[in-house]
Amino acid sequence: MPERQAHKDERKAEEKRHVEAEAETEKASHVGAKTTTLTLAEEARRREQDSDSVMASSYIVRGKTYADAVLLPPVAPPKKKQILLAFCGCESAANFRQLIQAFLRWAEVKVIVTKSAKKFVKPPFPDEVPVYMDNDQWILWEKKVAVCLHAELYMWADAMVIAPLSVHALAKIAGGFCDTLLTSVVRAWNCVRKPLFVVPSMDPLWKENYTTLRNYISLHELGILIITLLIQKKDGKLPEPDEISKFVRDNIWCI
Structure with a gap:
């Protein structure tokens, strides 16, 4: 064992x-x-x-x-937006200088002045701001220049602002007229690709008329943004130039 x-x-x-x-x-x-x-x-x-x-x-x-x-190459500064401003014949057009300066703080600006607006919008304009009137379109046509001014302005701009928009111009735009430089640009405008803002200014009796309401509906169907309906002022007054500029800057979209 x-x-x-x-x-x-x-x-x-x-x-x-x-x-x-x-x-x-x-x-x-x-x-x-x-x-x-x-x-x-x-x-x-x-x-x-x-x-x-x-x-x-x-x-x-x-x-x-x-x-x-x-090292990566330096990043280029962001390009300034290009805004096409238009003035119609209204008393509120007298604030055109303040409106131009408000937009120049963040954008490049070109201006259209209608025939009736000349009574309220008068020189001098800032040196860096080109100004166009109805005659400019016909002068180019008479000189046989192969440039369509309203198309050139549309292609240049990222957005358009008509402030103020008179009741007369409102009716023309709603009816599809294009007998002036302003209405020609609007008729060529594609609101799906570029925003178009308007600030209507008119007599209170005209504002309450059914025809004005019908024209507003036409503008809405075209895709035009009516700033005075989007910025509610308690006193019923028009938005200030700085308010218009800020609203456009905050709501602009570009291709």
Whole structure:
């Protein structure tokens, strides 16, 4: 019996040594793989550093540094919006200078002055603001210049603002007339692609007339935005130039 017990103990000890040996072998293989992985990573990092140094030296030879190659080009400042302003013959057109200055703070401006607006809108205009009148369209036509002024103004502008819009011009636009430079531009305007804002100004009796309401509906169907209906003034007065400019700036969309 003692011999049999000793034999069993010897077998257990041998099995234990065998298991420990296998464990040591497996551990050594993991360490070797890890070492190989680290070695490969270090080699890749070393190659990248070498290539950077070569690239840097090549740019230095050309009078540049490697930093010059990886820096992004400077971002251009945002382009100013291009606003086409139009004035009709109303007393509120006397504020045209304040309105122009309000828009010039954030946009480039071109101006259309109707024939009746000349009684209220008078020079001088800011030097950087081109001014167009009905005669300009016919002068180009008489000179046989291959330029369609109302189309050129439409293509240039990101948005159009008619402030003030007289009851007479309102009726013309609603009826589809294009017998002036202003109405020609409006007739060519695509309100789906570019916004068109108007600020109607008229006698209170005209404002309450059913014909005016019908014309408002026509403008709405054309996609024209009526600022006086969107900015509710408690005293019933027209929006101030700064309010008009801010409303257009906040609600403009451009192609």
